[in-house]
Amino acid sequence: xxxxxxxxxxxxxxxxxxxxxxxxxxxxxxxxxxxxxxxxxxxxxxxxxxxxxxxxxxxxxxxxxxxxxxxxxxxxxxxxxxxxxxxxxxxxxxxxxxxxxxxxxxxxxxxxxxxxxxxxxxxxxxxxxxxxxxxxxxxxxxxxxxxxxxxxxxxxxxxxxxxxxxxxxxxxxxxxxxxxxxxxxxxxxxxxxxxxxxxxxxxxxxxxxxxxxxxxxxxxxxxxxxxxxxxxxxxxxxxxxxxxxxxxxxxxxxxxxxxxxxxxxxxxxxxxxxxxxxxxxxxxxxxxxxxxxxxxxxxxxxxxxxxxxxxxxxxxxxxxxxxxxxxxxxxxxxxxxxxxxxxxxxxxxxxxxxxxxxxxxxxxxxxxxxxxxxxxxxxxxxxxxxxxxxxxxxxxxxxxxxxxxxxxxxxxxxxxxxxxxxxxxxxxxxxxxxxxxxxxxxxxxxxxxxxxxxxxxxxxxxxxxxxxxxxxxxxxxxxxxxxxxxxxxx
Amino acid sequence: xxxxxxxxxxxxxxxxxxxxxxxxxxxxxxxxxxxxxxxxxxxxxxxxxxxxxxxxxxxxxxxxxxxxxxxxxxxxxxxxxxxxxxxxxxxxxxx
Numbered sequence: 001x002x003x004x005x006x007x008x009x010x011x012x013x014x015x016x017x018x019x020x021x022x023x024x025x026x027x028x029x030x031x032x033x034x035x036x037x038x039x040x041x042x043x044x045x046x047x048x049x050x051x052x053x054x055x056x057x058x059x060x061x062x063x064x065x066x067x068x069x070x071x072x073x074x075x076x077x078x079x080x081x082x083x084x085x086x087x088x089x090x091x092x093x094x095x096x097x098x099x100x101x102x103x104x105x106x107x108x109x110x111x112x113x114x115x116x117x118x119x120x121x122x123x124x125x126x127x128x129x130x131x132x133x134x135x136x137x138x139x140x141x142x143x144x145x146x147x148x149x150x151x152x153x154x155x156x157x158x159x160x161x162x163x164x165x166x167x168x169x170x171x172x173x174x175x176x177x178x179x180x181x182x183x184x185x186x187x188x189x190x191x192x193x194x195x196x197x198x199x200x201x202x203x204x205x206x207x208x209x210x211x212x213x214x215x216x217x218x219x220x221x222x223x224x225x226x227x228x229x230x231x232x233x234x235x236x237x238x239x240x241x242x243x244x245x246x247x248x249x250x251x252x253x254x255x256x257x258x259x260x261x262x263x264x265x266x267x268x269x270x271x272x273x274x275x276x277x278x279x280x281x282x283x284x285x286x287x288x289x290x291x292x293x294x295x296x297x298x299x300x301x302x303x304x305x306x307x308x309x310x311x312x313x314x315x316x317x318x319x320x321x322x323x324x325x326x327x328x329x330x331x332x333x334x335x336x337x338x339x340x341x342x343x344x345x346x347x348x349x350x351x352x353x354x355x356x357x358x359x360x361x362x363x364x365x366x367x368x369x370x371x372x373x374x375x376x377x378x379x380x381x382x383x384x385x386x387x388x389x390x391x392x393x394x395x396x397x398x399x400x401x402x403x404x405x406x407x408x409x410x411x412x413x414x415x416x417x418x419x420x421x422x423x424x425x426x427x428x429x430x431x432x433x434x435x436x437x438x439x440x441x442x443x444x445x446x447x448x449x450x451x452x453x454x455x456x457x458x459x460x461x462x463x464x465x466x467x468x469x470x471x472x473x474x475x476x477x478x479x480x481x482x483x484x485x486x487x488x489x490x
Numbered sequence: 491x492x493x494x495x496x497x498x499x500x501x502x503x504x505x506x507x508x509x510x511x512x513x514x515x516x517x518x519x520x521x522x523x524x525x526x527x528x529x530x531x532x533x534x535x536x537x538x539x540x541x542x543x544x545x546x547x548x549x550x551x552x553x554x555x556x557x558x559x560x561x562x563x564x565x566x567x568x569x570x571x572x573x574x575x576x577x578x579x580x581x582x583x584x585x
Contacts, residue, residue, distance in 0.1 A: 102563040200546045213544060239553060243546050310527040322505060329506070331580050333569035342581050347508035359507055363517070364517070364524060366505040367493070382541030384534050389542055421520070422527050436546025 004029035005169040009073055009226035012172055012413065016072045020369075023062070023072030027055035027116050030074045034118060034170045037143075039490040042155075042165040044079055044137045045087055045120040054116040061114065070233055071114025076171040078162050079120040081107045081217075082206040086117075090208040091135040092125045094328045097336045104206025105238045106175060106217045112190025113233045118171050122161030125355045126325070127182055130427035132160030132356040133418050142190060142411050143168040143486035147452035150489075153411040156186030156427070162220045163190040167486055173221040173230045177207060179214045180313055181407075181431025182232035184443035186383025187220055188406035190436045191445040191484060193227045193473070194220040196431075198464050199438035200245035201231075203238030211320035214313075214435040224444060224473040228252035231466065247464060250347055256474035257468040261295030263472065266399030270306040271430055273408060280405045281450045287403055287446055287457045290479035291472070299399045303391040304481065308384050309433045310425055314366050315381035316436070321358075322365025328353060367413065389437040396462050401472050404430050406443040432460060440466045444473050445482045493521045 004026050007015065015021055031048045049436035051074060058072040082088050082100035089095045103111070111117070125134040131154040132140045142155040143164055155164040159176035163186030167173050176183040178196035187194030195218045202217035209215065232253065235488035237246040268289060272281070288298055330336035330349035337348035354362070368377035395402065408429055417424045436442040440463075443456040457476065493501075495514045498521065502509040509517060563576030572579035 074541075099566050100567050155505050227511055240552075242551055243544070246551075305534065307532050308531055311531050314524065314528055315531075326506075330571060332567075334571070336571035343506070344508070345581055346506040347503075350506055351508035359505075359509075360506065360507050360520065360524075363498070363501050363521060365520070367497070367501045367525075370501065370504060379541055380531055380536060382543060383536035383539040384531055387534060387536065387585060389545065401537065422522060436545075450511070459538035 001376045002211050005033045007172070008222045009172040009229055010223070012073055013070070022122040023058040024052060024117060027051050027074045027118070030118055030171055037168055037170050037490050039141065040143060040164050040168060041117045041140050042122055042161040042168065042170060043076065043136055044089070044091065044122045046162065047086060047117060047119045050086065051118050058114050058116060064194050068112065068114035069229070070110060072116060073114070073172050074116040074118045075110060076118050076121045076162060076165045076174040077082040078123055078159055078175050078177060080123060080177055080208045081175055082122065082208070083107060083117065086120065088120065088208070090126045090134070091123050091137055091360065092154070092354065093136045094334050094350070098333055102206060105203035105240060106207065106234045109233050109236060110175070112353070121165055121174060122385050124158035124160065125335060126208065126321070126358050127158040127179055128186060128321070128357050128361055129157040130181070130424050131414070131417065132157040133414065134355050136355060139244045139414050140164045141414070143490070144190060144411060144453055145486070145489060152414045154189065154414050156189035156411065158182035159186045159194070159220060163187055163192050163194070164236055166190070166192045166220050166222060168490070170311050173226055175217060175234070176220045177215060177217050178435065179317060181428035181437050183218050183220060184431045184441055184456070184458060185331050185407045185427055187443040188445070188454065191482065191486070192220050192222060193442065193444045193452030194218065195231055195442040195466070195469070196434065196440065197231060197235060197466055198245070198440045199296040200243050203236070203241040203244045205238055205240040209324040212318060212324060214317060224470060224477045225253055225256045227442070228256050228470050236250060250467060251264050252466055252470050255470040258471040258474070259295070260291070260471050260475045262297070263401065263468070264297045264299050264399040265291050265472070266301035266395050266402040268301050268303045268306065268395070268402060268404060270303050271404045273429060275451070276405070276408050280408070280455060283447050283455050283457065284403070284405050287476060290476055291403065293479065294475045301398055301402065303385045303395060303433065305384065305391050308435060309388050309436055311383040311437060312388065313428070313432045314364065314425060315377050317370050318361040318365030320365070322362045324368065325362055352398055359364055385436050388433055392437045392439060400462070401468050402460040404458045404460065404461040406430060406458040410449045410451070410453040410455055434460050438471050439463060442469050442473050444477055444480070446476065446480045447482065448484055463478055493518050493525060
């Protein structure tokens with residue numbers, strides 16, 4: 001069991017192809033690991049029977065030499081992706097026992113390519129949060145612990161379940177989504193690799209909406225190559241999403257291992273923020289050295305509007321959320337509360353169904369869109385958003401990719417930031433700019449801090465240039481030689 | 491700017507979220523904290539800048555005007571809190 005679950009996705013696919021083990025054996029090993037890891041609270045719904053039947057079907061396909069690129073690989077699915085016939089909640093009580101009658105495009109592509117679904121993964125409610133603590137199912141606990149304390153740490157958020165499950169070897173990879181950093185910050189906190197592709201690469205159809213102009217799906221994986229393999233399956237044009245890009249999807253794994261000699265890497269001076277731990281500064285400097293050694297040219301760049309990205313995000317995202325979440329009215333699906341009249345039923349339904357952070361964001365969104373404030377807040381934020389996108393356009397004249405830290409700290413203790421919304425929002429200070437500009441961003445583990453906790457570096461690429469991002473990440477992964485794992489305590 | 495209790499009450503009503511009267515003061519403080527932090531956007535010169543509504547360059551795609559899916563009442567009402575014979579059952583709307 002331990003051997004099979006410690007494989008990378010690539011290693012497992014090679015083993016399946018070589019006939020070293022079957023998908024049923026591989027899947028069984030993961031099901032046992034999930035059962036043993038319930039204290040982590042990463043999976044909020046385990047679907048072992050479903051998984052074993054998919055695994056058996058995969059073994060049958062392989063016997064006929066009809067296997068797809070992911071055939072037999074057991075994966076976890078963030079509970080924001082609708083899965084046909086399998087409860088999907090966005091970790092909110094308002095969806096209750098929602099059983100989708102359709103499959104999200106992204107997950108349908110994974111199953112098309114032969115992957116096996118192990119179950120649904122915990123997240124911050126409606127993907128609103130940076131610590132997984134807003135989940136109606138309770139927080140996920142990070143498999144990593146500080147060497148100086150046993151206190152439970154956050155795996156980050158919103159894709160905390162996805163990141164923790166991959167880090168703890170409960171699945172070979174997982175789907176995730178990223179609206180302001182929800183793939184990359186959890187990846188950094190758990191020593192895993194996560195990529196948010198260019199906006200429009202992955203279809204949003206069947207993914208519970210948070211902020212539609214920012215939401216993008218992507219994988220969390222054990223290695224850069226695994227992330228590339230998964231992303232290749234997840235991307236592709238979908239007529240059911242009007243913002244889905246009709247562009248060719250390359251085999252991203254072919255970019256991993258390519259030489260990055262001669263590439264120009266931008267280092268944005270504005271990403272040196274106050275109170276950033278010296279260890280993160282040091283790691284960033286290490287990353288720059290690795291890229292120099294690989295033959296890259298390092299270029300200092302300026303992204304002058306960086307500090308305005310989070311405030312702009314906290315207008316744009318809540319505004320879109322207040323509109324998207326208007327659909328939860330208790331009439332067509334989900335929770336319906338009692339009330340004396342229709343308005344009261346709506347109000348009680350939403351008061352009972354939504355968690356505090358979701359209500360807070362809906363209220364902010366409603367406020368900034370309300371009469372008299374629309375121009376001052378919403379329109380202003382959209383203009384600042386263009387300024388931020390223009391910063392990157394200018395930067396691309398001087399560099400081919402950008403290197404930054406992923407998050408301003410290592411994983412923090414559960415409960416530490418939960419009473420201070422702005423402190424929590426600052427987790428996304430380095431990641432949110434790429435959502436606003438629609439750019440691809442990847443986080444990879446690059447080292448450990450003094451407490452033995454993983455730290456991540458982020459690579460930002462030009463629109464649709466995930467290939468270069470993967471090449472740079474592959475070279476950095478090799479140079480970093482990061483192979484630490486969370487010591488098992490669960 | 492300052493969001494007062496009356497504003498919170500109004501916004502909660504617009505958002506159709508029941509907030510008990512005794513929560514409004516705390517909510518006003520919370521929202522004020524966030525909005526004050528957001529105020530720094532005023533520092534950015536955005537004169538003559540077009541608002542960025544979409545990072546996807548292309549315009550809205552068109553498709554053939556044909557039925558793609560639908561016509562399945564059982565599927566549509568599957569998750570309804572109340573339904574009868576493929577219809578949603580909702581509270582009385584018109585008195």
